[in-house]
Structures are given as C-alpha cells and as structure tokens.
Amino acid sequence: MMRPRDLREALRGELTDEELRKIRAFDIVGDIAVVKLPDELLSKKEAIGRALMRVHRNVRTVLLQTSPVGGEFRTRGLEVVAGEPRTETVHKESGCTFKVDLARVYFSPRLAHERLRVASLVGEGEVVTNLFAGVGCYSIVVAKHSRARRVYSIDKNPVAFRYMCENIRVNKVGDRVVPLLGDASEVVESIAGEADRVLMPLPELARDFFGIALRALKRGGGVVHFYDYGAKPDPFGPSFEFVRRAAGERGYDVELLNKRVVRSYAPNCYHIVLDLSVTAA
Ligand SMILES: C[S@@+](CC[C@H](N)C(=O)[O-])C[C@H]1O[C@@H](n2cnc3c(N)ncnc32)[C@H](O)[C@@H]1O
Known part of the structure; x- marks a missing residue:
C-alpha cells in the first residue's frame, strides 16, 4: 500500500475536514507516538492511531493521552490505541539515548x-x-x-x-x-x-x-x-x-x-x- 503523505490524506473518508482540524499536535518519542484528542474524536481513536502508523513508518505504538501530566512524579494517563501494547521506548536526542516508560516517568x-x-x-x-x-x-x-x-x-x-x-x-x-x-x-x-x-x-x-x-x-x-x-x-x-x-x-x-x-x-x-x-x- 502507498504511504500517505500526511494524516489528512491517511484519514480521508474516515474523518470529516472539520474533525481533521481538531487533531492536536502529537509527539513522537522513540518509536511511540503520543496523541491528545478532544472528546468528540475519542470514538475515532483507533482509526487515528492506525493512520499515524501509516504516515510515520518508524512508529510502532500509538498512545492516547487520557489525563494531563500531574502528581508528584509528573506522569500522565496513557492508553494504547494502535500497534504494540507497550509504553517503554528508546529516544535519541542530541547524540544521547534515553530509555523511558512514558506511563511511569x-x-x-x-x-x-x-x-x-x-x-x-x-x-x-x-x-x-x-x-x-x-x-x-x-x-x-x-x-x-x-x-x-x-x-x-x-x-x-x-x-x-x-x-x-x-x-x-x-x-x-x-x-x-x-x-x-x-x-x-x-x-x-x-x-x-x-x-x-x-x-x-x-x-x-x-x-x-x-x-x-x-x-x-x-x-x-x-x-x-x-x-x-x-x-x-x-x-x-x-x-x-x-x-x-x-x-x-x-x-x-x-x-x-x-x-x-x-x-x-x-x-x-x-x-x-x-x-x-x-x-x-
Ligand atoms: C518535569 S519532570 C523533569 C524531568 C527531567 N528534568 C526532564 O526534563 O525530563 C520533574 C521530575 O521531578 C521529580 N520530582 C518531583 N518532586 C521532587 C522532589 N521533591 N525531589 C526530587 N525530585 C522530584 C519527578 O519525579 C519528575 O521526574
């Protein structure tokens, strides 16, 4: 299957233009994408997750952020919506390598x-x-x-x-x-x-x-x-x-x-x- 150019193209036919505009920015940490969605798009979370994986071929897991960063350890709620069921990954930055479990740190x-x-x-x-x-x-x-x-x-x-x-x-x-x-x-x-x-x-x-x-x-x-x-x-x-x-x-x-x-x-x-x-x- 041809790789879609962007999320808009990947979700054509599944989401309306108005819904597409509501997808907020997402982060990629190692091979995991973390996405935040407004309530009205939660019913489409799996489709959005699968689309993110088609656009970003290095992404193996898509996590939906279910609560803001909080608590003394500054962690957040996460739910796997596509790909491998895990929250641990290895991220590269400025010549350094960081192993993290996004649900626990x-x-x-x-x-x-x-x-x-x-x-x-x-x-x-x-x-x-x-x-x-x-x-x-x-x-x-x-x-x-x-x-x-x-x-x-x-x-x-x-x-x-x-x-x-x-x-x-x-x-x-x-x-x-x-x-x-x-x-x-x-x-x-x-x-x-x-x-x-x-x-x-x-x-x-x-x-x-x-x-x-x-x-x-x-x-x-x-x-x-x-x-x-x-x-x-x-x-x-x-x-x-x-x-x-x-x-x-x-x-x-x-x-x-x-x-x-x-x-x-x-x-x-x-x-x-x-x-x-x-x-x-
Ligand atoms: C916003 S995070 C910053 C982490 C790191 N500097 C970074 O950029 O990835 C804040 C960190 O402070 C830690 N923390 C919270 N209260 C603390 C305390 N009283 N003493 C030491 N660490 C604390 C949390 O566990 C969390 O890992």
Missing part, C-alpha cells in the same frame, strides 16, 4: 533545545546539581556536551531513578553523572555548597525549592536556572520579583543573565526560564 522531546542550551552554558570543571532530573535527560546532555566535572542528578521517583541509572550507563557518563534517589530537599543536604550551577526543571516546585537551590550552590554563589510559569503582559516580571526577594531574605543578590520562553501551553500560559547569577551579598 516524565519525558518530553520538546525540551531538547532547552537541554542543549543549558549544556552550552556550562563551563569547564563546573559542578552542576540537577534537583529534578527524571530519567536524567538534562544531566546526561550536560555531561555529553560540556566539560562539567560532576553532575549530581536527583529524582524522587524510584522508576525514573532506575531508568536514569541505565541511561547514565548506556551513554557512558558514569564517571561524571552521580544519580541520587530521594526528595531534593533532603538529598541536597549531603551535597550542599558544592554546585557552581543548579538546574530546577520543575516549574510547579520552583518557588518552594528556590531556598534548596541556594543551599546546593557554593558559598559565594553561582548560576541557577529557574523554571517557572508566566503570563502576559509580563511573563518574566513576577518570577524575577520572587527570586530577588527570596534571595535577599537569605543574604544573596540576584542578577538576571537571560530570560526566555521555553514553550507555551495555552494562549497566555508560558513555561519560562530565568538564568540567574546569584552572589552572597
């Missing part, structure tokens, strides 16, 4: 650019602490693409930790990436004062854990990548105001090195990052 291929951007900022010999490492994506990209001396890589989800350990081994960065299982607020106590740079890639906890990030930094200070949510008209202002005040209360000055929108969720909801230089006042 957090993973987004949309953060690839941000991971590489952070890695490009890491100086020779730096110690980096990643408070919310998941399966180790930021930590491993940093280790592969910088001359960091050590990357402490913390996560609380035991399943993510297990994949992180495997990913560290497969990517051959075990001499520099140190996986640590537990709540970052407790784990940081054993490595307090060591980091030149701290990554906080969990916007939901950024504000609660900013004090922990400062504990992780060297005494004199360092750089913090502070991920948060923002909205128009000033997506960055409230976050910067928060860190300036929170740092000041702990005896630190903060300078904004860079700010950027990582991605937008809704028309007026942005996932943002502030790159902060923090110095003891």
Whole structure:
C-alpha cells in the first residue's frame, strides 16, 4: 500500500475536514507516538492511531493521552490505541539515548533545545546539581556536551531513578553523572555548597525549592536556572520579583543573565526560564 503523505490524506473518508482540524499536535518519542484528542474524536481513536502508523513508518505504538501530566512524579494517563501494547521506548536526542516508560516517568522531546542550551552554558570543571532530573535527560546532555566535572542528578521517583541509572550507563557518563534517589530537599543536604550551577526543571516546585537551590550552590554563589510559569503582559516580571526577594531574605543578590520562553501551553500560559547569577551579598 502507498504511504500517505500526511494524516489528512491517511484519514480521508474516515474523518470529516472539520474533525481533521481538531487533531492536536502529537509527539513522537522513540518509536511511540503520543496523541491528545478532544472528546468528540475519542470514538475515532483507533482509526487515528492506525493512520499515524501509516504516515510515520518508524512508529510502532500509538498512545492516547487520557489525563494531563500531574502528581508528584509528573506522569500522565496513557492508553494504547494502535500497534504494540507497550509504553517503554528508546529516544535519541542530541547524540544521547534515553530509555523511558512514558506511563511511569516524565519525558518530553520538546525540551531538547532547552537541554542543549543549558549544556552550552556550562563551563569547564563546573559542578552542576540537577534537583529534578527524571530519567536524567538534562544531566546526561550536560555531561555529553560540556566539560562539567560532576553532575549530581536527583529524582524522587524510584522508576525514573532506575531508568536514569541505565541511561547514565548506556551513554557512558558514569564517571561524571552521580544519580541520587530521594526528595531534593533532603538529598541536597549531603551535597550542599558544592554546585557552581543548579538546574530546577520543575516549574510547579520552583518557588518552594528556590531556598534548596541556594543551599546546593557554593558559598559565594553561582548560576541557577529557574523554571517557572508566566503570563502576559509580563511573563518574566513576577518570577524575577520572587527570586530577588527570596534571595535577599537569605543574604544573596540576584542578577538576571537571560530570560526566555521555553514553550507555551495555552494562549497566555508560558513555561519560562530565568538564568540567574546569584552572589552572597
Ligand atoms: C518535569 S519532570 C523533569 C524531568 C527531567 N528534568 C526532564 O526534563 O525530563 C520533574 C521530575 O521531578 C521529580 N520530582 C518531583 N518532586 C521532587 C522532589 N521533591 N525531589 C526530587 N525530585 C522530584 C519527578 O519525579 C519528575 O521526574
């Protein structure tokens, strides 16, 4: 059978034009496609799944996202709608290989650019602490693409930790990436004062854990990548105001090195990052 050019062509005759327009963007992670559908298209989920597999020949499984990312481990509900019944896959990004179980850990291929951007900022010999490492994506990209001396890589989800350990081994960065299982607020106590740079890639906890990030930094200070949510008209202002005040209360000055929108969720909801230089006042 001839391979259809796109989803529209693959679903011609099965969905109306109006229904086709309602299919939102989907992600491809390794050989799995993850699709979100509005309620009115749920009765067509198998047909859409089969069509996705015809268009993307490397896709072996199509998963329907049945609930938003949530809970302390930032996982989501997934249902197999086409192909092999599994949620584990191997994803390649920036010369790294990540094994993930999409139903049991957090993973987004949309953060690839941000991971590489952070890695490009890491100086020779730096110690980096990643408070919310998941399966180790930021930590491993940093280790592969910088001359960091050590990357402490913390996560609380035991399943993510297990994949992180495997990913560290497969990517051959075990001499520099140190996986640590537990709540970052407790784990940081054993490595307090060591980091030149701290990554906080969990916007939901950024504000609660900013004090922990400062504990992780060297005494004199360092750089913090502070991920948060923002909205128009000033997506960055409230976050910067928060860190300036929170740092000041702990005896630190903060300078904004860079700010950027990582991605937008809704028309007026942005996932943002502030790159902060923090110095003891
Ligand atoms: C949004 S995910 C980010 C994962 C990873 N940085 C990435 O880009 O793939 C946030 C991660 O933080 C972990 N987490 C949540 N609360 C935590 C805590 N208190 N201490 C350490 N890890 C935590 C979750 O298990 C999850 O893997």
